Amino acid sequence: MVKACWKAxxxxxxxxxxxxxxxxxxxxxxxxxxPEDTMEFLKGIASDYCKVKxxxxxxxxxxxNLNRLTPVYDILTQMRHCGLREQLNLPAVYYELxxxxxxADIKGSWGAVxxxxxxxxxxxxxxxxxxxxxxxxxxKMNSVYAGILNRQEYEMPKNAEGLDIDVKRLxxxxxxxxxxxxxRPNAKSADSFRISPNGYSYKDGAMxxxxxxxxxxxxxxxxxxxxxxxxxxxxxxxxxxxxxxPVEAKVKKHADYTNTVYIxxxxxxxxxxxxxxIYGKGLGDIVTPETERLAGKNSKRQRxxxxxxxxxxxxxxxxxxxxxxxxxxxxxxxxxxxxxxxxTETFINAEINRMLRTEKPGKVVITRPATIKNRxxxxxxxxxxRLSRSFYGYIRERLAYKCLIHSIELTExxxxxxxxxxxxxxxxxxxxxxxxxCENCGMKTTVPVNSAKNIQKKYEDGKNxxxxx
Numbered sequence: 001m002v003k004a005c006w007k008a009x010x011x012x013x014x015x016x017x018x019x020x021x022x023x024x025x026x027x028x029x030x031x032x033x034x035p036e037d038t039m040e041f042l043k044g045i046a047s048d049y050c051k052v053k054x055x056x057x058x059x060x061x062x063x064x065n066l067n068r069l070t071p072v073y074d075i076l077t078q079m080r081h082c083g084l085r086e087q088l089n090l091p092a093v094y095y096e097l098x099x100x101x102x103x104a105d106i107k108g109s110w111g112a113v114x115x116x117x118x119x120x121x122x123x124x125x126x127x128x129x130x131x132x133x134x135x136x137x138x139x140k141m142n143s144v145y146a147g148i149l150n151r152q153e154y155e156m157p158k159n160a161e162g163l164d165i166d167v168k169r170l171x172x173x174x175x176x177x178x179x180x181x182x183x184r185p186n187a188k189s190a191d192s193f194r195i196s197p198n199g200y201s202y203k204d205g206a207m208x209x210x211x212x213x214x215x216x217x218x219x220x221x222x223x224x225x226x227x228x229x230x231x232x233x234x235x236x237x238x239x240x241x242x243x244x245x246p247v248e249a250k251v252k253k254h255a256d257y258t259n260t261v262y263i264x265x266x267x268x269x270x271x272x273x274x275x276x277x278i279y280g281k282g283l284g285d286i287v288t289p290e291t292e293r294l295a296g297k298n299s300k301r302q303r304x305x306x307x308x309x310x311x312x313x314x315x316x317x318x319x320x321x322x323x324x325x326x327x328x329x330x331x332x333x334x335x336x337x338x339x340x341x342x343x344t345e346t347f348i349n350a351e352i353n354r355m356l357r358t359e360k361p362g363k364v365v366i367t368r369p370a371t372i373k374n375r376x377x378x379x380x381x382x383x384x385x386r387l388s389r390s391f392y393g394y395i396r397e398r399l400a401y402k403c404l405i406h407s408i409e410l411t412e413x414x415x416x417x418x419x420x421x422x423x424x425x426x427x428x429x430x431x432x433x434x435x436x437x438c439e440n441c442g443m444k445t446t447v448p449v450n451s452a453k454n455i456q457k458k459y460e461d462g463k464n465x466x467x468x469x
Contacts, residue, residue, distance in 0.1 A: 093199030272448035
């Protein structure tokens with residue numbers, strides 16, 4: 001019998017993965033403080049890497065090249081002979097990876113367009129079932145989709161043969177949506193680049209990477225002695241670099257992980273379970289002070305920016321320059337913000353691990369994230385700030401990853417009916433702060449506990465209904 005776990009796919013669903021298979025995670029490796037000439041070299045490589053990507057975006061992100069993105073070798077061959085690498089004096093180990101990265105970004109933008117158009121097709125009440133079949137079939141076929149966008153002849157898909165549809169109207173509809181939602185990628189930040197295994201080696205505790213001068217390498221001393229033989233992404237910081245290394249982690253199966261856990265994900269307390277256990281208690285006490293600190297800092301910075309513009313308009317350029325240089329720097333600002341973010345992420349990961357060790361779940365049930373359309377309006381600026389800086393997305397991402405690694409099934413259900421309904425009697429209750437009160441049955445508890453119990457009740461009711469059917 002093959003045991004299995006669940007993995008999130010690109011469409012936001014879940015697919016079954018066999019236990020013992022491997023998933024990719026990122027390890028981070030830090031360099032020591034680097035000399036100024038080394039940092040200048042790395043920044044130059046990142047800048048040229050960015051230029052190559054923008055060149056590829058400009059050449060191949062339009063509708064005329066939709067059918068030429070696969071395989072990438074054709075684009076690599078064309079870019080090798082365009083003269084850009086010689087002009088930049090960029091070694092091939094960087095140049096070719098920049099091209100591959102750019103092509104992947106272009107494919108991603110086309111994927112986003114297809115997903116957006118697919119959702120609009122579903123929501124359009126003026127389309128018949130036959131219209132939808134034709135449009136969805138076209139979106140899946142690059143050659144047909146490209147032919148329609150470029151007003152070229154194409155072979156009608158077999159799935160669309162015999163359908164009662166207005167092909168001209170549907171093709172125009174498809175072209176119009178593509179023009180509206182297709183966005184050309186743009187590499188603005190030149191602070192990272194990738195390097196292939198043949199572009200680096202190790203010696204005396206340092207990584208030695210290919211230089212612009214043949215048979216010469218630049219040394220990057222590392223803080224640890226780990227070595228790798230795979231493609232690495234180099235992130236450039238103020239006076240050091242961070243290496244992002246993709247490695248494989250095996251999926252584990254725990255025989256004693258058999259419980260079903262129902263979780264409410266909150267702001268103040270990260271996880272509240274239906275059995276009233278709490279994990280990540282006080283998360284809001286970490287996030288809220290930093291949110292308010294940044295709000296105050298950004299407000300002061302905005303006033304200084306306004307003052308800088310005013311001084312510039314009055315031609316007191318020296319004072320305007322002093323304000324901008326001395327008060328609007330980002331080095332200290334970014335460093336403090338990153339420090340708190342890392343501390344918060346460490347806390348989140350530790351609490352997820354503690355929850356898994358303690359509860360030993362075989363299945364975890366949570367609600368789907370609320371969309372903007374379904375989210376209740378808030379007139380409080382402070383509440384909106386807290387919501388914008390919440391770690392909901394990161395928590396969900398890490399929970400999904402850890403469930404994947406430990407062969408735990410993760411199930412998401414609709415959140416409707418889990419907030420204001422009493423989990424005991426089903427009547428509508430009252431929420432005052434974190435307190436939930438039901439006047440019908442007299443139950444008094446916290447909002448997170450009530451929501452977690454509603455999640456359990458809704459999931460079990462739905463499961464029983466399916467079994468009954």
